[in-house]
Amino acid sequence: MAIPSAISRRAVSLHPGGAADICRALPEEVPVAIVCNGTSQAVMMASPGDIADFAHGFALSEGFITSLDQIEAFEVAxxxxxIEARFWLRQGRAEALAARRRFMAGPVGCGLCGIDSLAEAMRPLPQVRAGLxxxxxxxxxxTEDLRAHQPLHxxxxxxxxxxxxxxxxxxxHVREDVGRHNALDKLIGALARQGVDAAGGAIVMTSRLSVELVQKCAIAGVPVLIAVSAPTAHALRLAEGAGITLAAFVRGARAQVYSHPIRITNEVPHVA
Structure with missing residues (x-):
């Protein structure tokens, strides 16, 4: 039986007029192990929906694989x-994977917990040259359009x-999770599994923009990263260096573009 993404729990609501019993839906989170050829590579706390998308996106964005054709078989247990997301990788990939292997049991707010070295945390990023x-x-x-596609929220x-x-x-495409970086991995995985080129669009996030989000977008080839909240200073440095257009504080009728603004035009959009 599939694990539900939310459960209902009772609580007492306190307010100026007194108290009342309420029933509230709470998001579920479970440990998800990414297992490659029988070896656990990472354990993350995540929402239990879209696990196949999460596993494929995580494997791609963390460098466990560089393309889906390196996967021989996959299953969710x-x-x-x-939950275990089990990959069987083709011969020859194990050696490359050993260089990136890590085990992490991180809280949902951090995508870099438990990695082996500072060098791995700040690994060089590919250049994003998409002319979007x-x-x-x-x-x-x-961000307003994204808000209309969040049933779990x-x-x-x-x-x-x-x-x-x-x-x-x-x-x-939209994916949701209790963790912002998990949501992004799910989206990257969904695009890859459906054969959608990530260079052909922008990623929109409901969170602040931190280092690991920029890293994942650069590896996926995403040219524009948009968020409702602020970037960190180092996330901006990485976006500048990787050639990513970074737009933040996109709320109401306002936005702040911090890097590579050339991709933002005054043209009226049209469907090709």
Whole structure:
């Protein structure tokens, strides 16, 4: 039986007029182990939905694999203690994987917990050279449009989302999770599994922009990263160096573009 993404729990609501019994939906989170050829590579706390997307996106963004054709087989196994996402990789990939191997049991707020060295935390990023053009109007609407595609947040008011915004088409894919970086991994995995080129759109996040989000976008080839909240200073440095357009504080009719603004145009979007 699939683990539900949310459960209902009773609570007492305290307010100026007194107290009342309420029933509230709470988001579930479970340990998810990424297992490659029988060896656990990482354990993350995550929402139990879209686990296949999460596992594939995590494996790609963390360098366990560089393309889906390196996977020989895959399965998801649920246990009382959590979920295993099991990969069997083709011969020859094990040696490359050993260089990136790590074990982490991190809280949902951190995507870098437990890695082996500082060098791994600040690994060099590929250059993103996609010539994507996003209109100013599309940028301004991005976070509001994403908000309309968050059913788990509507239910619990406690999850993040990552959306894929295609110029002229709007938000085409969305994934939700209790962790912002998990939501992004799920989205990257969904795009890869569906054969969608991540260079053809922008990523929209409901969170602040931290280092690991920029790293994952650079590895996926995403040219524009948009968020409702602030970037960290080092996330901005990485975006500048990787060639990623970073837009933050996208709320209402305002946005702040911090790097590579050339991709934001005044043109009216159209569907090709």
């Amino acid at each position: 649920e246990h009382d203690s959590g 053009g996003l209109s100013r109007a599309e940028l301004i609407r991005a 509507d239910q619990t008011h406690a999850t993040h989302a990552a959306g894929f915004l295609v110029p002229g088409q709007g938000i085409t």
